[in-house]
Amino acid sequence: MSEAALKYVQDQKETSLNELIEFLKIPSISTLPENKDDILSAANWLMDHLKAIGVENVQLIETAGHPSVYADWLHAEGQPTLLVYGHYDVQPVDPIELWDSAPFEPTLNGEDLVARGSSDDKGQIFAHVKATEALLKADGKLPINIKFLIEGEEEIGSQNLEPALEANKDLLQADVCVISDSNILTPDQPSIVYGLRGIIYTEIEVSGPSLDLHSGRYGGGVHNPLQAMCEIIAKLHDEDGRITIPGFYDKVRTISDAEKAEMTTLNSDETFLAETGAPATWGEEGYSTLERVGARATLEIHGIRGGFVGEGGKTVIPASVLAKVSMRLAPYQPAKEIAQMYKEYVESIAPDTVNVKVNILQTADPVLTERDHPSIKAAEIAYEKSFGKAPVFMLDGGSIPVVEAFQRLFGLPVVLMGFGLPDDRLHSPNEKFHLPNFYNGISCSIQFLDQLAKN
Amino acid sequence: MSEAALKYVQDQKETSLNELIEFLKIPSISTLPENKDDILSAANWLMDHLKAIGVENVQLIETAGHPSVYADWLHAEGQPTLLVYGHYDVQPVDPIELWDSAPFEPTLNGEDLVARGSSDDKGQIFAHVKATEALLKADGKLPINIKFLIEGEEEIGSQNLEPALEANKDLLQADVCVISDSNILTPDQPSIVYGLRGIIYTEIEVSGPSLDLHSGRYGGGVHNPLQAMCEIIAKLHDEDGRITIPGFYDKVRTISDAEKAEMTTLNSDETFLAETGAPATWGEEGYSTLERVGARATLEIHGIRGGFVGEGGKTVIPASVLAKVSMRLAPYQPAKEIAQMYKEYVESIAPDTVNVKVNILQTADPVLTERDHPSIKAAEIAYEKSFGKAPVFMLDGGSIPVVEAFQRLFGLPVVLMGFGLPDDRLHSPNEKFHLPNFYNGISCSIQFLDQLAKN
Numbered sequence: 001m002s003e004a005a006l007k008y009v010q011d012q013k014e015t016s017l018n019e020l021i022e023f024l025k026i027p028s029i030s031t032l033p034e035n036k037d038d039i040l041s042a043a044n045w046l047m048d049h050l051k052a053i054g055v056e057n058v059q060l061i062e063t064a065g066h067p068s069v070y071a072d073w074l075h076a077e078g079q080p081t082l083l084v085y086g087h088y089d090v091q092p093v094d095p096i097e098l099w100d101s102a103p104f105e106p107t108l109n110g111e112d113l114v115a116r117g118s119s120d121d122k123g124q125i126f127a128h129v130k131a132t133e134a135l136l137k138a139d140g141k142l143p144i145n146i147k148f149l150i151e152g153e154e155e156i157g158s159q160n161l162e163p164a165l166e167a168n169k170d171l172l173q174a175d176v177c178v179i180s181d182s183n184i185l186t187p188d189q190p191s192i193v194y195g196l197r198g199i200i201y202t203e204i205e206v207s208g209p210s211l212d213l214h215s216g217r218y219g220g221g222v223h224n225p226l227q228a229m230c231e232i233i234a235k236l237h238d239e240d241g242r243i244t245i246p247g248f249y250d251k252v253r254t255i256s257d258a259e260k261a262e263m264t265t266l267n268s269d270e271t272f273l274a275e276t277g278a279p280a281t282w283g284e285e286g287y288s289t290l291e292r293v294g295a296r297a298t299l300e301i302h303g304i305r306g307g308f309v310g311e312g313g314k315t316v317i318p319a320s321v322l323a324k325v326s327m328r329l330a331p332y333q334p335a336k337e338i339a340q341m342y343k344e345y346v347e348s349i350a351p352d353t354v355n356v357k358v359n360i361l362q363t364a365d366p367v368l369t370e371r372d373h374p375s376i377k378a379a380e381i382a383y384e385k386s387f388g389k390a391p392v393f394m395l396d397g398g399s400i401p402v403v404e405a406f407q408r409l410f411g412l413p414v415v416l417m418g419f420g421l422p423d424d425r426l427h428s429p430n431e432k433f434h435l436p437n438f439y440n441g442i443s444c445s446i447q448f449l450d451q452l453a454k455n
Numbered sequence: 456m457s458e459a460a461l462k463y464v465q466d467q468k469e470t471s472l473n474e475l476i477e478f479l480k481i482p483s484i485s486t487l488p489e490n491k492d493d494i495l496s497a498a499n500w501l502m503d504h505l506k507a508i509g510v511e512n513v514q515l516i517e518t519a520g521h522p523s524v525y526a527d528w529l530h531a532e533g534q535p536t537l538l539v540y541g542h543y544d545v546q547p548v549d550p551i552e553l554w555d556s557a558p559f560e561p562t563l564n565g566e567d568l569v570a571r572g573s574s575d576d577k578g579q580i581f582a583h584v585k586a587t588e589a590l591l592k593a594d595g596k597l598p599i600n601i602k603f604l605i606e607g608e609e610e611i612g613s614q615n616l617e618p619a620l621e622a623n624k625d626l627l628q629a630d631v632c633v634i635s636d637s638n639i640l641t642p643d644q645p646s647i648v649y650g651l652r653g654i655i656y657t658e659i660e661v662s663g664p665s666l667d668l669h670s671g672r673y674g675g676g677v678h679n680p681l682q683a684m685c686e687i688i689a690k691l692h693d694e695d696g697r698i699t700i701p702g703f704y705d706k707v708r709t710i711s712d713a714e715k716a717e718m719t720t721l722n723s724d725e726t727f728l729a730e731t732g733a734p735a736t737w738g739e740e741g742y743s744t745l746e747r748v749g750a751r752a753t754l755e756i757h758g759i760r761g762g763f764v765g766e767g768g769k770t771v772i773p774a775s776v777l778a779k780v781s782m783r784l785a786p787y788q789p790a791k792e793i794a795q796m797y798k799e800y801v802e803s804i805a806p807d808t809v810n811v812k813v814n815i816l817q818t819a820d821p822v823l824t825e826r827d828h829p830s831i832k833a834a835e836i837a838y839e840k841s842f843g844k845a846p847v848f849m850l851d852g853g854s855i856p857v858v859e860a861f862q863r864l865f866g867l868p869v870v871l872m873g874f875g876l877p878d879d880r881l882h883s884p885n886e887k888f889h890l891p892n893f894y895n896g897i898s899c900s901i902q903f904l905d906q907l908a909k910n
Binding site: 277311312355 | 574583587611612652654656663664665666667668669670671672673674675676677679680681682684685686688689692727731732733734736737739740744747750751752753754755756757758759760761763764767769770771772773774777779781783807808809810816817851853854859877881882883891
């Protein structure tokens with residue numbers, strides 16, 4: 001184990017922080033056309049930085065959208081190769097008025113660094129970059145081979161990544177993949193995510209009259225598409241919070257008693273309510289809150305477009321409305337199959353007084369990694385050595401579609417080594433990264449590389 | 456009867472049309488701050504015009520918002536006084552791209568004049584102005600006394616009119632009121648509206664978490680306010696299309712068998728479906744479509760604000776959402792009482808996993824006029840003499856809150872003498888006014904004044 005590298009990390013804390021701040025100042029918002037140049041600036045900044053720390057073969061992998069940054073160091077003969085995946089793009093900043101400091105002027109708040117992208121994902125990916133630098137500067141080499149793939153479209157669904165992965169299969173070949181784009185339980189209690197939910201994102205369109213109608217003249221004569229939409233949506237859950245689509249739960253993985261017991265130690269309803277500010281918890285009967293958000297499938301409505309939502313009153317019966325509806329899938333639920341079930345069910349409960357159309361925008365299968373895989377063992381030890389405590393195992397309710405792609409295309413085991421925290425305000429105003437996690441994350445990455453090396 | 460006045464109308468058709476076009480060119484949109492000057496231009500244009508045709512005492516009645524235009528001619532001693540109410544303000548033009556011609560460049564399309572405000576209400580009120588002119592020019596006098604009250608805030612709810620009515624009670628005192636801001640059945644089949652529905656306009660606010668949440672991390676743990684909203688809305692009607700608020704229908708006036716029979720002759724479901732383009736009719740079991748939209752109470756959802764409704768996918772659980780909900784009340788339903796019932800019912804069905812607040816924005820009682828009142832008889836004869844056919848009687852599903860105010864404040868019988876048509880596209884792109892109705896409307900107004908005169 002390279003004590004020199006760990007010492008380098010301690011000595012370089014201030015420099016590392018300043019470099020991260022520089023990286024965070026680039027407003028690399030992937031979804032907005034006006035930030036296209038910033039996306040390229042962030043990619044270029046990253047390439048320059050990777051070159052400077054001594055990794056090689058630094059290049060852009062072009063995609064149909066924003067490019068990915070690739071770099072490697074492959075001089076550890078006979079040792080395995082680690083693919084480090086992350087993303088340099090960030091979410092938009094709206095609503096800007098709710099930020100306490102400018103989103104692209106990184107600001108220290110106690111031990112937190114507040115900036116858009118600080119936790120998601122620039123800070124987390126940068127921990128691996130700094131770990132690589134420390135090892136190269138202190139030892140002149142790495143214990144294993146490493147490849148970086150840092151993409152620019154994660155926040156817009158990584159739509160163009162899979163073709164790029166396929167086109168660069170040889171270049172990206174590795175033995176294990178690590179993704180740091182999630183969180184641990186608390187700064188003092190690291191955790192390893194061994195399952196992610198899949199996702200199906202859909203739109204339901206309900207249309208009725210061929211034009212917007214005046215409710216005085218036509219109210220009570222036609223089925224208001226907005227009312228019909230509410231009636232359809234209300235039928236998607238039963239009174240026990242269960243999703244009503246026939247067969248929906250058939251393939252859901254059963255949570256073992258051991259996992260159930262483990263989960264009760266992870267979080268309480270009190271913490272959950274404090275975190276969300278909700279007046280009560282809610283959801284599928286028979287499962288704890290943590291089970292529901294981590295290990296069970298859920299269905300959410302995100303918005304309903306159509307009609308009048310301005311100030312005051314307008315008495316319109318909208319000709320058509322559109323709802324955004326998504327599902328999170330539990331391990332073993334096949335996304336495409338469930339999407340079809342959902343579509344057929346919604347069509348079957350649609351009244352014939354309106355026209356209903358279901359569009360499936362995105363599907364991604366859930367992910368489950370073997371908890372006793374050697375690479376997970378390596379991560380476990382690395383966390384314990386860097387954060388001072390053995391990690392707990394968690395199922396995460398979120399979805400990282402690329403994980404499933406790495407598993408499917410490369411047959412790679414994926415280690416989800418988060419350095420974020422649950423209250424990092426991802427996608428929200430005042431996103432922050434807890435700096436002790438940043439420094440411990442750098443050490444964790446060094447320890448992880450060390451653990452992966454064959455003795 | 457003044458044949459000279461009727462001849463004057465025929466001789467002046469082209470002039471009258473050109474004047475109406477001039478009036479319609481002024482974009483007097485009451486709801487948009489940027490059109491404030493246009494509102495005043497329209498009021499001034501109207502005042503100048505009223506002066507020019509020989510009515511007197513022309514003045515602005517100031518309100519807390521846009522002013523009303525007042526004018527009178529009071530030299531018919533011993534004769535009754537007619538108050539002519541209308542409005543010179545118009546609706547916005549959005550969506551502008553759906554107009555086939557510029558909304559404030561009045562355009563002839565066959566026998567229709569296409570322009571914003573053409574039917575609602577500039578064209579209709581102008582018919583009375585032209586009738587008054589014809590009588591004054593042809594005969595040098597009117598058969599009865601007349602007062603004009605033409606307001607500038609009808610399209611934004613006439614919120615400031617009632618205080619202005621009270622402040623000018625003496626000035627506005629009359630024996631009967633006529634309002635031409637509705638429609639007849641067809642150009643060849645005039646109709647008299649003897650009932651209008653009341654209205655209650657409300658907002659339901661559902662809030663849950665204190666901030667927008669990510670559905671991956673929290674989905675299945677909290678009651679999504681948008682889902683809770685849909686569940687509440689779905690409970691406001693039962694499966695037979697009846698409103699579920701306890702006691703809601705208790706005071707609704709029963710439709711007599713004679714009225715039921717009369718209604719079946721007025722409109723068919725085929726016409727209704729052709730007019731709306733809806734795939735089917737819908738509504739309260741046990742009533743025909745025309746009964747439901749005219750004589751029965753209804754409840755409509757106009758929009759739900761909150762969450763994400765842009766292109767693509769965003770997996771937000773909104774912290775709070777707001778629905779716009781209104782009711783149309785049938786005769787005898789007391790608006791304030793029903794509003795309270797509604798509020799209590801919505802609060803009672805709200806689950807305790809979210810917070811629910813109900814705001815009542817507006818209430819207006821329904822209106823029913825006595826079909827055998829002498830002023831209605833006068834209107835009946837006037838229609839028959841001008842349109843060539845005896846009018847049928849109709850209940851209109853819309854609401855004109857000012858009618859109830861005239862009845863309550865002045866004890867005035869109100870005659871709803873519409874010159875519009877059902878397909879005039881009020882509030883929509885390509886609003887139009889059928890010109891034969893304009894010319895017949897002028898004659899009808901002349902005949903009406905004549906009928907009201909005591910012999």
